[in-house]
Amino acid sequence: MAPVMVWGMEVYNKFYRKPTPANILMVPILAMLLITGIAMLLQEFIGGRIVRKLAISIVNPQKGKPIGTILTV
Secondary structure: OHHHHHHHHHHHHHHHHOOOOOOOOOOOHHHHHHHHHHHHHHHHHHHHHHHHHHHHHHOOOOOOOHHHHHHHO
16 A cells, blocks of 8 residues: 555645656656555554554444454454
């Protein structure tokens, strides 16, 4: 999911700077790899932990249905 989001943001930024339809969908591979790596690290180590704790605080696994807990996490 992170690579698609990064690619979309890069295409948007290129179009915002210079709206030419010529090679708007081409993003340099090195920039894409670097930004995707950073996004995945942030997603996994910072965002993921916070969201999991928040989800478990909203749904009580002991009282709720198992499917609710699975879908929340």
